[in-house]
Amino acid sequence: MNSAVERLPDGPYDAVWASPGRVNLIGEHTDYNDGFVLPFALPHSTVVGARRLDRPEWTVTSEQTGETVTFGPQDKVDGWASYVAGVVWVLREAGHDVPGAALTVASDVPFGAGLSSSAALECAVMAVLLDLAGIDLPMALRPRLAQRAENEYVGAPTGVMDQSASTLCREGHALFLDCRSLATEQVPFDLAAQGLAVLVVDSRAPHAHVSGEYAARRRSCEEAAKILDVPALRDIDPAGLPAALERLDDEVMRKRVRHVVTEDQRVLDTVEALRAGDARAIGPLMTASHASMRDDYEITVPQVDTVVTAALAAGAHGARMTGGGFGGCVLALVDADRCGEVEAAVRGAFAEAGFTPPDAFVVTPAEGTRKVG
Ligand code: GLA
Numbered sequence: 001m002n003s004a005v006e007r008l009p010d011g012p013y014d015a016v017w018a019s020p021g022r023v024n025l026i027g028e029h030t031d032y033n034d035g036f037v038l039p040f041a042l043p044h045s046t047v048v049g050a051r052r053l054d055r056p057e058w059t060v061t062s063e064q065t066g067e068t069v070t071f072g073p074q075d076k077v078d079g080w081a082s083y084v085a086g087v088v089w090v091l092r093e094a095g096h097d098v099p100g101a102a103l104t105v106a107s108d109v110p111f112g113a114g115l116s117s118s119a120a121l122e123c124a125v126m127a128v129l130l131d132l133a134g135i136d137l138p139m140a141l142r143p144r145l146a147q148r149a150e151n152e153y154v155g156a157p158t159g160v161m162d163q164s165a166s167t168l169c170r171e172g173h174a175l176f177l178d179c180r181s182l183a184t185e186q187v188p189f190d191l192a193a194q195g196l197a198v199l200v201v202d203s204r205a206p207h208a209h210v211s212g213e214y215a216a217r218r219r220s221c222e223e224a225a226k227i228l229d230v231p232a233l234r235d236i237d238p239a240g241l242p243a244a245l246e247r248l249d250d251e252v253m254r255k256r257v258r259h260v261v262t263e264d265q266r267v268l269d270t271v272e273a274l275r276a277g278d279a280r281a282i283g284p285l286m287t288a289s290h291a292s293m294r295d296d297y298e299i300t301v302p303q304v305d306t307v308v309t310a311a312l313a314a315g316a317h318g319a320r321m322t323g324g325g326f327g328g329c330v331l332a333l334v335d336a337d338r339c340g341e342v343e344a345a346v347r348g349a350f351a352e353a354g355f356t357p358p359d360a361f362v363v364t365p366a367e368g369t370r371k372v373g
Pocket of ligand 1 (some may be wrong): 005010024028029030031032158159160162214321325
């Protein structure tokens, strides 16, 4: 597939910005618990070209489908264009004078694969509109605004990870983000130097009940925090976990809490290993994260479990599902010269199980939101 920049129809545009999709190396369902995450940006991105209009109206055209949606300041938009209208809404809510614009969108971020195609769209639209308006809003302040657009306008109760990754990631680095303070550290993640690679396998499992299950997990965590009398599950550390679990009657809730608390610690351990320059050491942490998502958070499906099992059997150092769950992609940490073998093993396991064949590609950490025209 051509890159998103190549796919964007010819302008003229007053500005063109690109924002990437992401994978999360580790730290799943921790962001809305005020915890830690460690995503990096994909080379795949969404590109938005904008031309200023002299009236308070926005049109957005998808290069892929040719569809154009038009909306005014008071309109409630549904479907894919709601991510665009949500950004216009949130910028206006924050008091910014957003000029009307004709937007054209092209993307090579796979849709529905858990790679944050919606955050990429939100972040690129925000960047291009701020540029048209001449507003120099610091990058660090943008993820919360984009998250608010998704939570309050689109109506999806997601955390702040995806918009942070799409906005703030740096090439060659993973983004260590404290989702409470929003403090960040760019952690060098140069796998090639250590003879390693990250293979992304899209399980292509049909997503079902995703948003309902996501909201239920979030609710369960918030109820647990209330019972445990802490602001968020982030405030329970591994040493305090056994005592916290004893105070919860509900077995399902205990499992959810155990995932979040142990997952936060795995992020911290992963960052330590990367700071020490030992990328191989993160393999077991990734695999433990997957087991926790499978057994305690119960958000995996047979296809992603099969990818993980087959990849590990073929020699991957670690493997885990990435993203919200119920399908989507698996990351496998593999010796760079064994990617083909691992991919072949996964394909074989899928054929045997009768699953739709997966997609697979090797990724290196790319740059976050940037101006491309
Ligand atoms: C989705 C959400 C994120 C995060 C992940 C799970 O990608 O958008 O905020 O909660 O799921 O880690």
